[in-house]
Amino acid sequence: MAPLDTIVAIETPEHIVFDYRLAGPARRAIAYVLDLFICYAVVFALAVIVILVAAGTKSVEDSSLAKGGLGIVLVVLFLAQWAYFVVWEGLYGRSPGKVVLGVRVLTTSGRPIGWRAAALRNLLRAADLLPIGYMVGLVSIALSSRFQRLGDLVAGTMVVVPENAKPAQALELSPRAQPREVATLPDDVVLDADERAAIELFLRRRYTLGQMREHELASMIAKPIGDRLGFQHPDPARLLALVYDRAVNAGRTEAPPSSFHPKRGKS
Numbered sequence: 001m002a003p004l005d006t007i008v009a010i011e012t013p014e015h016i017v018f019d020y021r022l023a024g025p026a027r028r029a030i031a032y033v034l035d036l037f038i039c040y041a042v043v044f045a046l047a048v049i050v051i052l053v054a055a056g057t058k059s060v061e062d063s064s065l066a067k068g069g070l071g072i073v074l075v076v077l078f079l080a081q082w083a084y085f086v087v088w089e090g091l092y093g094r095s096p097g098k099v100v101l102g103v104r105v106l107t108t109s110g111r112p113i114g115w116r117a118a119a120l121r122n123l124l125r126a127a128d129l130l131p132i133g134y135m136v137g138l139v140s141i142a143l144s145s146r147f148q149r150l151g152d153l154v155a156g157t158m159v160v161v162p163e164n165a166k167p168a169q170a171l172e173l174s175p176r177a178q179p180r181e182v183a184t185l186p187d188d189v190v191l192d193a194d195e196r197a198a199i200e201l202f203l204r205r206r207y208t209l210g211q212m213r214e215h216e217l218a219s220m221i222a223k224p225i226g227d228r229l230g231f232q233h234p235d236p237a238r239l240l241a242l243v244y245d246r247a248v249n250a251g252r253t254e255a256p257p258s259s260f261h262p263k264r265g266k267s
Contacts, residue, residue, distance in 0.1 A: 008146055008158070009204075010110030018110065020160040022147045023103040025138060028159055034097035039080035047073050082123070090118035104162045108146065113157055121151035171203055173245040182242055185231045189246040195225060199244045206237060 006022050050069035088095040093112050094104045105113050105121070113121075128137030128149045137149040146158045191199070198221050206214050214237055222236035225243060233239035 008160070010106075020106075020110070020162065023101075023159040023161055024147065025141050027101050027103060027161075028147075029134075031095070031097035031101040031103060034100055035085065035095045038096055039084050043073065043077050043080055046076055085122040085125075086115075086118045089113060089122070090115040098159075102161055103159050105157050105159055106162075108156050108158055113155070117155040117157050120155035121157050124151035124154055125149075127151075171200065171244065171248075173241055177242055177245065181233065181238075182246070185242060185246055186229055187246075189229065189243055191225075191243070191247045196244070196247065199225075199240050202237075202240060203244060 006024070007019050008022055009019050050073055053069055085095055089105050090113070093106065098104060105118070107113055107117060125137075128134060128140065128151060130136045137151075140149045140153065141147045144153065146152075148158055152158055202217055202221060206218075209217065218236035218240055222233075222239045226232055226236075226239055229243065231239065231243065233242065
């Protein structure tokens with residue numbers, strides 16, 4: 001099983017959850033280097049042609065032609081630095097380097113990115129490069145649960161390995177709810193996106209936690225939700241499982257932002 005923090009679950013509007021493996025910094029760095037090689041290989045080839053033309057100039061007209069060629073090289077260099085990634089990702093969600101490494105850029109809701117997101121994440125690459133050697137970007141990736149650099153955080157994007165996407169294991173209530181347990185639980189439980197995401201994240205991670213840590217985290221989430229619903233249970237983890245099960249069975253109108261793959265599918 002892949003490490004917990006490399007898997008992100010995205011729920012579609014049809015309430016189908018897919019697991020995506022996040023692309024790590026090493027894979028992304030290699031893809032970036034490949035793209036730079038492609039960009040600057042084109043610029044270098046064009047520059048060589050211009051130099052050869054300039055070396056053979058013997059008239060003012062030829063000299064003007066060489067200067068025009070130099071201008072074209074500078075334009076291509078600008079496009080290689082700023083437009084290459086925006087165009088590829090805006091059109092296809094991935095650049096040639098990302099294709100080779102098998103990664104793709106998606107929004108944090110699992111949808112293809114558009115031109116705006118592609119422009120934002122790549123224009124802010126200059127900030128990620130600061131102060132030297134991509135340090136700001138690496139720190140941002142290390143601190144983000146979805147390996148997002150600054151450009152990704154602003155654009156609302158993430159880099160994933162789509163070939164490994166698969167439907168996530170559904171959460172099931174086990175043991176089934178007893179009538180006495182849910183006697184005071186409202187028939188129609190409505191959870192907002194943040195509450196639903198927090199509960200689902202806990203339920204999917206609970207079996208990776210120690211008993212004390214599980215109780216501590218469950219208590220933090222269960223108290224405000226239980227107070228709002230007027231529902232109490234001696235076991236906060238069980239309270240969350242019952243509330244989540246009732247909310248799911250009542251139907252959901254909004255998909256949670258994301259959650260992480262469970263060790264076991266029982267809640």
